[in-house]
Amino acid sequence: MSTQSVAHDQPHASGGKYVQIAVILFVLTALEVALFEVSHEAGPTGFGALLASHFVVILLALSALKFWFVAMFYMHLKFDLKVLRYVFASSLLIAVVVISALFVLFTYNRTLWWATGVWK
Amino acid sequence: MTAAVLDHDSADAHEEHPTSLRIDSRKLAIWTFIGSECLFFAALITTFVIYRNSHATGPGPKDVFEVPLVTAGTAVLLFSSFFVVMALNGAQEGNRKKLLLWLSLTVLCGCFFVGMQVYEFTGFMHKGMGYSTNLFATSFFTLTGFHGTHVAIGTLWLGTLLKDAYKGRIPPNKALNLEIAALYWHFVDVVWIIIFPVVYLMSLFAK
Amino acid sequence: MATAALDPAHATSPKRSVLVDWLTTVDHKKIGILYGASAFIFFLIGGLEAEVIRLQLMKPDTHLVSPEFYNQLFTMHGTTMIFLAVMPISAMFFNFFVPLLIGARDVAFPRLNAMSFWVFLLGGLFINASLLMNAAPNGGWFGYAPLSSRQYSPGVNMDFWALGLQILGIASLAAGVNFFTTILNMRAPGMTLMRMPMFVWSVLVTQVLVLLSFPVITIALVMLTADRNFHASFFSYNVAGGDPMLWQHLFWVFGHPEVYILIMPAFGIVSEILPVFSRKPLFGYSAMVFSMAFIAFLGFGVWSHHMFATGMGPLADSFFSLMTMLIAIPTGVKIFNWIGTLWGGSLQFKTPLYFALGFIAMFIMGGLSGVMHAVAPADLQQTDSYFVVAHFHYVLFGGSIFSLTAGAYYWWPKMFGRMLDEGLGKVHFWLMLIGFNLTFFPMHFVGLLGMPRRIYTYPSGLGFDGYNMASTIGALTLGVGFLVFIYNVIRTWRTGAHAPADPWGGATLEWAIPSPPQEWNFAVEPTVTEKDALWAMKRAAGVKVLPEPPLVSGKGIHLPSPSWWPLFTSFGILIFMVGIMVKGETHGFPFGPISVFGVLLTAFSIFKWSYQPVDHPTSH
Ligand code: HEM
Ligand SMILES: [Cu+2]
Numbered sequence: 001m002s003t004q005s006v007a008h009d010q011p012h013a014s015g016g017k018y019v020q021i022a023v024i025l026f027v028l029t030a031l032e033v034a035l036f037e038v039s040h041e042a043g044p045t046g047f048g049a050l051l052a053s054h055f056v057v058i059l060l061a062l063s064a065l066k067f068w069f070v071a072m073f074y075m076h077l078k079f080d081l082k083v084l085r086y087v088f089a090s091s092l093l094i095a096v097v098v099i100s101a102l103f104v105l106f107t108y109n110r111t112l113w114w115a116t117g118v119w120k
Numbered sequence: 121m122t123a124a125v126l127d128h129d130s131a132d133a134h135e136e137h138p139t140s141l142r143i144d145s146r147k148l149a150i151w152t153f154i155g156s157e158c159l160f161f162a163a164l165i166t167t168f169v170i171y172r173n174s175h176a177t178g179p180g181p182k183d184v185f186e187v188p189l190v191t192a193g194t195a196v197l198l199f200s201s202f203f204v205v206m207a208l209n210g211a212q213e214g215n216r217k218k219l220l221l222w223l224s225l226t227v228l229c230g231c232f233f234v235g236m237q238v239y240e241f242t243g244f245m246h247k248g249m250g251y252s253t254n255l256f257a258t259s260f261f262t263l264t265g266f267h268g269t270h271v272a273i274g275t276l277w278l279g280t281l282l283k284d285a286y287k288g289r290i291p292p293n294k295a296l297n298l299e300i301a302a303l304y305w306h307f308v309d310v311v312w313i314i315i316f317p318v319v320y321l322m323s324l325f326a327k
Numbered sequence: 328m329a330t331a332a333l334d335p336a337h338a339t340s341p342k343r344s345v346l347v348d349w350l351t352t353v354d355h356k357k358i359g360i361l362y363g364a365s366a367f368i369f370f371l372i373g374g375l376e377a378e379v380i381r382l383q384l385m386k387p388d389t390h391l392v393s394p395e396f397y398n399q400l401f402t403m404h405g406t407t408m409i410f411l412a413v414m415p416i417s418a419m420f421f422n423f424f425v426p427l428l429i430g431a432r433d434v435a436f437p438r439l440n441a442m443s444f445w446v447f448l449l450g451g452l453f454i455n456a457s458l459l460m461n462a463a464p465n466g467g468w469f470g471y472a473p474l475s476s477r478q479y480s481p482g483v484n485m486d487f488w489a490l491g492l493q494i495l496g497i498a499s500l501a502a503g504v505n506f507f508t509t510i511l512n513m514r515a516p517g518m519t520l521m522r523m524p525m526f527v528w529s530v531l532v533t534q535v536l537v538l539l540s541f542p543v544i545t546i547a548l549v550m551l552t553a554d555r556n557f558h559a560s561f562f563s564y565n566v567a568g569g570d571p572m573l574w575q576h577l578f579w580v581f582g583h584p585e586v587y588i589l590i591m592p593a594f595g596i597v598s599e600i601l602p603v604f605s606r607k608p609l610f611g612y613s614a615m616v617f618s619m620a621f622i623a624f625l626g627f628g629v630w631s632h633h634m635f636a637t638g639m640g641p642l643a644d645s646f647f648s649l650m651t652m653l654i655a656i657p658t659g660v661k662i663f664n665w666i667g668t669l670w671g672g673s674l675q676f677k678t679p680l681y682f683a684l685g686f687i688a689m690f691i692m693g694g695l696s697g698v699m700h701a702v703a704p705a706d707l708q709q710t711d712s713y714f715v716v717a718h719f720h721y722v723l724f725g726g727s728i729f730s731l732t733a734g735a736y737y738w739w740p741k742m743f744g745r746m747l748d749e750g751l752g753k754v755h756f757w758l759m760l761i762g763f764n765l766t767f768f769p770m771h772f773v774g775l776l777g778m779p780r781r782i783y784t785y786p787s788g789l790g791f792d793g794y795n796m797a798s799t800i801g802a803l804t805l806g807v808g809f810l811v812f813i814y815n816v817i818r819t820w821r822t823g824a825h826a827p828a829d830p831w832g833g834a835t836l837e838w839a840i841p842s843p844p845q846e847w848n849f850a851v852e853p854t855v856t857e858k859d860a861l862w863a864m865k866r867a868a869g870v871k872v873l874p875e876p877p878l879v880s881g882k883g884i885h886l887p888s889p890s891w892w893p894l895f896t897s898f899g900i901l902i903f904m905v906g907i908m909v910k911g912e913t914h915g916f917p918f919g920p921i922s923v924f925g926v927l928l929t930a931f932s933i934f935k936w937s938y939q940p941v942d943h944p945t946s947h
Contacts, residue, residue, distance in 0.1 A: 159540070
């Protein structure tokens, strides 16, 4: 560990890069809201319906992307010591595992959920 | 006793003592704390997701949530992340004007977000959704209230730093003081990045 | 730059009263001693509660205490032992020895460290204050809903519990951040991760567990407090549809990692003692490290094995069964490595080794009954019976307490500069080993015969009588054992032999400095070239014992300065929590004036604290 590279005091990325990220974050948020509006108003068929049927997945993917941009660039994880990345990533991993497990336990508890087809 | 006393002048421990990982301990500590906070919010978010449909009595998500208002709040918080990173940039360059400008904007965003939440919560109360009206309400208020407290603390923290910056107490070699506050601030922002879709959009979308 | 005018002896500690010195100290060694002393007193209180429980259960149909008081006794006993005895006694060792073992002058954040201690102490006093009000917590150490709800527990009993644990959690989390940072970032040059003493590894893993599991109980306790004090219904069945299962899940998401928080430091201590007293390096160092990390990781995926009886369904039951059995593998690896360390060593039969060997044997037995619990159908028979009580006492008492006692005998000379008496130590050991087994082994049988845990008495004729009598006799024997220990401590204090720097032929850095260490630990920062750093130095010097290190003046050594703010911050936190219980008139605002004052005091103290310079001004 002590052979890790030295962290610098210099700025980790340029102001321009930060502006780009800000724009991306803004666009992604707009997409989230748009996705919500379109799927919400969607009829039974067509593009809206397609979006609506994958609403949760797309929404989570979009926010994960935002999360990633903030963590990597604004929080400098991309440029900083690897240890910090490990600390954050492993905590997140445990958090996600616990959330998912509890969700499964509460949603499908007391049933043979793979036999009921509710997960489709 | 005193006979064996040796003098010890050579190894002057005042000098910046290199740490094992070559980073300041405070930075490692704030990241550790952030890692720990992930589990705070995991427990809260799980509870909300489990209870979000428990609104047999009183209003549910569709009766109270207002997407435009929260979208505005979300945007403000996202921008504040951008602002604080610019402020940090200014601090590191020793550009006091840049630091002051962006940091004040950040603090302003923090105040605006807290204001947005107070306004939102008051609106909910008027629509008949108190803290204990139903479990949806309780878990919603607990989760977003907890997050809001984080925003408020972050705003206070950045506010004291703004005061320091104004007095010229954040020279480039002390930019770390701002960096750790900024890391916390970004974390509060990424939590909202999860809360916004999961709490608002998904609850509104669900049948 | 030390000015010539400064008297070197006082350069780092200007004249102040002893009391002020301890109240404002930020020295990790003093904080360690504070942890140890307070935790030992809590341990004695918890032990007294246990003795009363055992006297009540000695014979059938006894009425020594009322059923209501019995509930308070077992709840306070469990809560005290876990949160106020085993955890803080471990914290004593973390505080005193982690910086010494890694060759540092202090922890990364000395004032935060002081705050952790004060918060812990105030939290512990707060919970125990309930006893004086005859309103001690009474819902068991895991506070199951809906028993813990206002409806079924209308008094302040469970408020003391929820708020008290909340306070203690703050202490643990702050210490978690502090020690995680210290271990990763404050190591002496050359002390790479894979050269760290195993105890330091165990502390690192423990802190990871604290950091990732305590937040969950914090939130659960917030929700319980909301249920009890703010009319929420997270955990109580009513029209709103709250679910008591959520409490159980959140509690055990924390609770299972918590049991590893209790045992990991014990693993670490034993892994330090065995090599020194076998004159042989720890067998399978890296396997030890990885199995600890693996246990910690898996430890987050087994919590529902405490809930087999709740009817989670076959999928969940099988999953958590398998995960639990999987944990036995790395645990077994550790046990074989300890035995491998002993194998072929030239064993020095001193008291620390006695207790360490006792640990291995007792912990194996606890692990075996643990694997039995992992079998879900079998567990339905064992759960909530005395069989479970036997299991967790074999791992907690036979495991943690044996190991912590071993650590006390091992490190006492370093902490206080005097040797505990060997003869009395061995008497203590035998009383403890015999007393422990006499108390807890019969519980396996009486449990399988059907005696439930947490009942205040039982009728005769069920075959319980003899076993219970044996358990009570054993418990009294245990008590005598600890009296011997206390006697040993008092005698050592008065007349004990002065300890040399390295009484055991130690392998690690703490034995290179005087006993007790000087305030700055290391006059010259040590440089480490391999594992078992001190053995390496001795080998390089071609000696068995290094010459006694001289005392130095410490002039020019930079030490963190004492501070009042950690203590004030802790009081702020305590007052905030008390205010939730004693709300008063709030005019529709959720928090009463006391809480508001607590928050303000906390905020003010933190503010002052963060502008107070870290270092002692006179040492510049
Ligand atoms: C091989 C390792 C272990 C296994 C497989 C294991 C398994 C289990 C299981 C399945 C239970 C639930 C029993 C029930 O309530 O019906 C249990 C309870 C318990 N275990 Fe372990 N365990 C192990 C090691 C430990 C360790 C190292 C500790 C602590 C130092 C510990 C402390 C406890 C406690 C305190 C309980 C009881 C909780 C309560 O109901 O109050 N266990 N164990
Ligand atoms: Cu467990």
